[in-house]
Amino acid sequence: MSLLSLTILVLAPLIAAIIIGGPWFPNHEVAIRRFAKGYAGFLFIYSLFFLVFFNPTQSGYQFLESFNWIQPIGIKFSLGLDGLSLILVILTTFLVLLACIASKFNITKKHKLYYSLIFILTSAILGVFASKDLFLFFLFWELELIPMYLLIAIWGSGRKEYSAIKFVLYTFLGSIFMLASILAVYFYHYNQTGVLTFDLGILAAPKAYTYPLTFEILAFLGFFIAFAVKLPVVPFHTWLPDAHVDAPTPISMLLAGILLKMGGYGLIRMNLQILPEAIKVLAPILVVLGVINIIYAALIALVQEDLKKLVAYSSISHMGIVLLGLGALNIAGVSGAVFQMIAHGVISAGLFMIVGVIYLRTHTRIISELGGLGYVAPRIFYFSMIIALASLGLPLLIGFAAETLTFYGAFISRSFAGIQVLTIIAAIGVILTAAYLLWMLQRVFFGTMFEKWKSVHDITPHEIVILLSLVLVITVFGLFPRGLTNIFIPTINSIISNILA
Amino acid sequence: MDLLLDIRYALLPEAIISLLIIACTVLTFTLPNKKQNIIYIVSSLGALLALISFSYMPFFAEINALWNNFTSNTFTILFRILILIGTIITIQMSKKYVSGYGNSIGEFYTLILIAALGAMLLAGASDLIMLFVALETLSLSCFALSGYTKLDKLSNEAALKYLVIGAASSAVLLYGFSFIYGITGETNFVTISNYLSGYNANAVLIIGFLLVLGGLGYKLAAVPFHTWAPDVYQGAPIPVAAFLSVVSKIAGFAVIIRTLTIFLGIIPIWSLSIAVIAILTMTIGNLIAINQSNIKRLMAYSSIAQAGYILVGLAIATQAGISSMIFYLIAYLFTNFGTWTAIEIHINHTGKDSIEAFNGLAFKQPVLAAGLTICLLSLAGIPITAGFFAKFYLFQAVALAGFQYTWLLIIALINTAIAVYYYLKIVKAMFLRPTQELSQEPVISPSKTLNIVLGFTVTAVILIGVLASPFISLSELSAIKIDLSSALSFIQ
Numbered sequence: 001m002s003l004l005s006l007t008i009l010v011l012a013p014l015i016a017a018i019i020i021g022g023p024w025f026p027n028h029e030v031a032i033r034r035f036a037k038g039y040a041g042f043l044f045i046y047s048l049f050f051l052v053f054f055n056p057t058q059s060g061y062q063f064l065e066s067f068n069w070i071q072p073i074g075i076k077f078s079l080g081l082d083g084l085s086l087i088l089v090i091l092t093t094f095l096v097l098l099a100c101i102a103s104k105f106n107i108t109k110k111h112k113l114y115y116s117l118i119f120i121l122t123s124a125i126l127g128v129f130a131s132k133d134l135f136l137f138f139l140f141w142e143l144e145l146i147p148m149y150l151l152i153a154i155w156g157s158g159r160k161e162y163s164a165i166k167f168v169l170y171t172f173l174g175s176i177f178m179l180a181s182i183l184a185v186y187f188y189h190y191n192q193t194g195v196l197t198f199d200l201g202i203l204a205a206p207k208a209y210t211y212p213l214t215f216e217i218l219a220f221l222g223f224f225i226a227f228a229v230k231l232p233v234v235p236f237h238t239w240l241p242d243a244h245v246d247a248p249t250p251i252s253m254l255l256a257g258i259l260l261k262m263g264g265y266g267l268i269r270m271n272l273q274i275l276p277e278a279i280k281v282l283a284p285i286l287v288v289l290g291v292i293n294i295i296y297a298a299l300i301a302l303v304q305e306d307l308k309k310l311v312a313y314s315s316i317s318h319m320g321i322v323l324l325g326l327g328a329l330n331i332a333g334v335s336g337a338v339f340q341m342i343a344h345g346v347i348s349a350g351l352f353m354i355v356g357v358i359y360l361r362t363h364t365r366i367i368s369e370l371g372g373l374g375y376v377a378p379r380i381f382y383f384s385m386i387i388a389l390a391s392l393g394l395p396l397l398i399g400f401a402a403e404t405l406t407f408y409g410a411f412i413s414r415s416f417a418g419i420q421v422l423t424i425i426a427a428i429g430v431i432l433t434a435a436y437l438l439w440m441l442q443r444v445f446f447g448t449m450f451e452k453w454k455s456v457h458d459i460t461p462h463e464i465v466i467l468l469s470l471v472l473v474i475t476v477f478g479l480f481p482r483g484l485t486n487i488f489i490p491t492i493n494s495i496i497s498n499i500l501a
Numbered sequence: 502m503d504l505l506l507d508i509r510y511a512l513l514p515e516a517i518i519s520l521l522i523i524a525c526t527v528l529t530f531t532l533p534n535k536k537q538n539i540i541y542i543v544s545s546l547g548a549l550l551a552l553i554s555f556s557y558m559p560f561f562a563e564i565n566a567l568w569n570n571f572t573s574n575t576f577t578i579l580f581r582i583l584i585l586i587g588t589i590i591t592i593q594m595s596k597k598y599v600s601g602y603g604n605s606i607g608e609f610y611t612l613i614l615i616a617a618l619g620a621m622l623l624a625g626a627s628d629l630i631m632l633f634v635a636l637e638t639l640s641l642s643c644f645a646l647s648g649y650t651k652l653d654k655l656s657n658e659a660a661l662k663y664l665v666i667g668a669a670s671s672a673v674l675l676y677g678f679s680f681i682y683g684i685t686g687e688t689n690f691v692t693i694s695n696y697l698s699g700y701n702a703n704a705v706l707i708i709g710f711l712l713v714l715g716g717l718g719y720k721l722a723a724v725p726f727h728t729w730a731p732d733v734y735q736g737a738p739i740p741v742a743a744f745l746s747v748v749s750k751i752a753g754f755a756v757i758i759r760t761l762t763i764f765l766g767i768i769p770i771w772s773l774s775i776a777v778i779a780i781l782t783m784t785i786g787n788l789i790a791i792n793q794s795n796i797k798r799l800m801a802y803s804s805i806a807q808a809g810y811i812l813v814g815l816a817i818a819t820q821a822g823i824s825s826m827i828f829y830l831i832a833y834l835f836t837n838f839g840t841w842t843a844i845e846i847h848i849n850h851t852g853k854d855s856i857e858a859f860n861g862l863a864f865k866q867p868v869l870a871a872g873l874t875i876c877l878l879s880l881a882g883i884p885i886t887a888g889f890f891a892k893f894y895l896f897q898a899v900a901l902a903g904f905q906y907t908w909l910l911i912i913a914l915i916n917t918a919i920a921v922y923y924y925l926k927i928v929k930a931m932f933l934r935p936t937q938e939l940s941q942e943p944v945i946s947p948s949k950t951l952n953i954v955l956g957f958t959v960t961a962v963i964l965i966g967v968l969a970s971p972f973i974s975l976s977e978l979s980a981i982k983i984d985l986s987s988a989l990s991f992i993q
C-alpha cells in the first residue's frame with residue numbers, strides 16, 4: 001500500500017470519528033472543533049494529492065486497490081477513481097471542511113457526537129464515490145443513513161424528527177430496489193459466465209453476453225428508483241424540502257452539496273454504464289422527468305415564503321438539468337450533467353450558507369419578514385448576489401458553464417425525436433430560476449427595512465472564509481471550465497462510446 | 502455399536518452436559534442457600550468444557566451414533582456449538598437475575614442445562630422418536646424456566662400459555678409423525694428418505710408434511726404458530742426470553758432443515774408452503790412490531806420477523822440458501838443476545854420495560870446506548886454489522902436461486918424497510934428524547950458480568966460484519982451436509 005491510498009482516504013474519517021467519539025477525547029467544545037477542522041483540512045489536502053497524481057488522459061479506474069474480502073461470494077474490498085468519481089471525492093472533502101467550519105455558530109450542543117457523525121458520514125460518502133465493487137457501493141450507501149438521520153434529528157429545527165425519519169425511509173425504500181437490481185445483475189453474470197463477482201470494472205465493461213431487454217429495463221428501474229429518490233426526481237422528492245429545511249445549516253450544505261450527487265453519480269455509474277441498452281429506450285423518460293423537475297420545482301420555488309424552502313426547491317429544479325443532460329446521451333450532455341453536479345454542489349452549499357448566515361442574525365427565514373438587509377450588511381449581499389447569479393447561470397460563473405454545456409448537449413442530441421422541443425421548454429424553466437432568485441434577493445436585501453434589523457452586523461471572518469472559498473471555486477471554474485471538464489471528459493467519452501457502440 | 506465409542510466420537514459434549522446436570526442437581530440439594538452461587542461457576546465451567554470438547558471430536562466425519570438415532574456431522578456440530586455458546590451466554594446473563602431468588606438459584610442453571618441438552622440432541626436427532634424426546638426435553642424445561650419467578654403474575658401466565666400451546670403443537674407434530682410412520686413404516690430419517698424416493702405424493706403424505714411443518718413452526722414462533730411468543734417473552738425472565746428467542750430457535754431451525762429436506766422433491770408444494778410461512782412470519786412480525794410500546798414485546802415480534810427471513814433460505818432449497826441460513830443464525834445469535842443483554846442492563850437500572858424508559862439513554866449511559874444501537878442496527882440490517890451481511894448473503898442466495906424467486910426476494914426486501922422503522926424507534930428514544938430522571942438509584946445494582954457479555958456480543962457483531970469470510974466458509978462447510986439433490990431433479 002502506497003502512501004497515497006484510497007483505503008486510507010475512505011477509512012481515515014472513520015478513525016477520526018472513533019478518536020472524537022471515544023471517552024479519551026476531552027469533552028471540550030473548542031478542542032473538538034479544532035481537531036475536526038484540522039482533520040477535515042487534512043482530508044481535503046490529502047484528496048487533492050489524488051488530483052495531482054491523476055492521469056486525466058486515461059478513462060479507466062486509477063489508484064486501484066483491491067483486497068479479497070468475502071471470497072466465497074465474490075465480494076472484494078476494491079476502490080478506484082476515475083475522472084467522474086475523483087471530482088466528486090474532492091467536492092466531498094471540500095464541502096466537509098467548509099461544513100466543519102460552518103458548524104461553529106450553528107451547532108451548540110453535543111459536539112462530540114456531532115463531529116463523530118459528520119466523519120462517519122464523510123467515510124460513507126467517500127466510500128460510495130470510490131467503490132469499485134457493487135457490494136461495497138451498497139454498503140457505503142446504507143452506512144450514510146444513520147449518521148444523517150441523527151444529524152438532522154438531533155441538531156435540526158422544526159419538525160426535525162419527522163423529516164429525519166422521512167429521509168431514512170425514502171432512501172431505504174429506494175435502496176432495496178437498488179439491492180434487487182444489484183443482485184439481478186450479479187446473478188445474470190453468474191448465470192452466463194459462472195463467475196461470482198460484484199466488480200464494477202467487469203460488470204460495467206462491454207460484456208460477452210447481452211441482457212434480455214425486459215430484464216435490462218427492470219434492472220434499470222430498480223437502480224433508477226434508488227437514485228431518483230436521492231437526486232431527487234419529482235414524484236420521489238417530497239423528503240427533500242423537509243429534510244433540508246429542518247437540518248442545521250452545515251448539514252443542509254452537505255445534503256444539497258454532496259448527498260444529492262450520490263444520486264446523479266449512481267445514475268451514471270449504474271444505469272448508463274452497466275445497462276447501456278435500457279438507457280437508450282428510457283432516455284425520453286429521463287428527459288421528460290428532468291423537464292418536469294426543472295419547471296415544477298421552479299414554479300414552487302417562486303411562491304415560497306421560507307428562504308430555505310426556496311433554496312431546497314431550487315436544488316430540485318437544478319437536479320432536473322442533470323437528468324436532462326443524462327438523457328441526451330452524448331458527450332456534451334452527460335459532461336454537462338456532471339458539470340452541473342459539481343456546480344450545484346458548490347452553489348447550493350453557498351446558498352444554504354447564506355440562508356444560515358441570515359438566520360443567525362435575524363432568527364427568521366420568512367422572506368416577507370426580512371428586507372433591506374443589504375443596507376446594513378452589504379458584504380453579505382455581495383456574496384449572496386454572486387452565488388445567486390451563479391445559480392441562475394450568469395456567464396463567467398460556474399452555473400453558466402454547466403447549463404450551457406447541458407443545453408447544448410441536449411439540443412444537438414439525437415437520443416430521440418422531440419428532445420429539442422423539451423430542451424427549449426427546459427430552457428424556459430431556467431428563466432424561472434432567474435425570476436425567483438432575483439426576486440428573493442430584492443425582497444431580502446432591498447426594499448423597506450424593518451427597524452429591528454438596524455443592528456444586524458455584517459459578515460464575520462469565519463463566514464468570509466467559507467463564502468470566499470465557494471465564490472473562488474464558482475468564478476475559477478466559471479472562467480476556466482476546461483480545468484474541470486478535462487478531468488472527467490475521457491471517462492464520459494468511454495461511457496458514451498459504450499452506449500452508442 | 503459400542504455406546505462408549507458413540508459417546509467418545511459423537512456425543513462427547515452432550516455427555517459432559519449430562520454429567521453437569523447431575524452435578525448441578527446434587528449441588529442444588531446439598532448446598533446452603535448462601536453458597537448456591539457455586540452452581541453458577543460449576544455450570545459455566547462445565548458448559549465451557551463441553552464447548553472445548555468439540556475439538557476432541559472428529560469434525561469432518563459423518564457418524565451415526567446411538568443406533569442411528571443421532572447424527573454427528575459438520576452441520577449438527579456447528580449447530581450444537583452455536584447452542585452451547587448461546588447457553589453459556591444465557592448462564593452469564595442469569596447470574597445477576599437469579600441472585601435475588603435465594604433458594605432456587607441452582608434449579609435455574611440446572612433447567613437451562615437440561616434445555617441446552619435437549620436442544621443439542623434435537624439438532625442431531627435423526628429419528629422421529631429421538632426428535633420428539635429431545636424436543637420435549639427442551640420444551641418442558643423451557644416451560645419451567647418461563648415460570649421461574651413464581652410470584653410474578655406475568656411469569657405464571659407466560660408459563661401456562663407456553664405450556665398449553667406447546668402441548669397442542671406437540672400433539673400436532675406427533676400426529677404428523679403418525680402419518681409419515683403410517684406410510685413408510687419407519688422412524689429413521691435415512692430409511693424414511695429411502696422409502697420415499699420415487700414415491701408419488703398423496704394427500705396423506707402432504708397432510709403429514711404440513712402437520713410436521715406446523716408442529717416445528719411453533720418452535721420458531723413462525724406465523725401462524727407465533728401467538729405465544731410476545732406474552733412469554735414479556736413474562737419470562739429476560740435470560741429465558743433471550744434463550745427462547747435464540748437457542749431454542751437455532752435448535753428449531755436445525756431440526757426443521759433436517760426433517761423437511763427429507764420430503765424435498767416429493768411434496769409438490771414444498772417450497773411454496775415454506776415460502777408462504779416465511780412471508781407471513783416476516784410480514785406479520787414486522788407489521789405488529791411497529792406499534793409495540795414494550796421493549797420485550799417488540800423484541801418478540803422482531804424475532805418472529807427474523808425467523809421469517811431465515812425461512813426464506815430454506816424455501817429456495819439450494820445449498821447457498823442453507824448456508825445463508827446458518828450464517829444468518831450465527832449473526833442472529835450474537836446480535837440478539839447483545840440486544841437482550843443491553844435491555845437487561847437497562848431494566849436492572851430503571852425497572853421499566855417500556856420503550857419510553859429508554860429516553861435520553863445515549864446521554865446518560867453512552868456506552869450502553871452505543872452497544873444497543875449497534876445491535877439494533879444489526880437486527881435492522883444496516884452496515885457495518887453482522888446483520889447487514891447476513892441479510893445481504895441471504896438475498897444473494899435467493900437471487901442465485903433463479904428468477905422464479907424474485908417475488909420472494911422483493912417481499913423480503915420490502916420487509917427489511919418496514920423493520921428499519923421500528924428499530925430506529927428505539928434509537929430515536931435513546932438519542933432524541935430528553936432524559937427523564939437525571940440521577941436515579943438503580944433498582945438492581947449494576948453487574949460486571951452483564952457488561953462483559955454486552956462487550957463480547959457487540960464485538961462479535963462487528964467482527965462478523967467486517968470479517969465475514971471465515972464464517973461463510975464455515976456455513977458452507979456445514980450446509981453441504983444437507984442433501985438437496987432431490988430438489989434439483991424435482992425442479993427440472
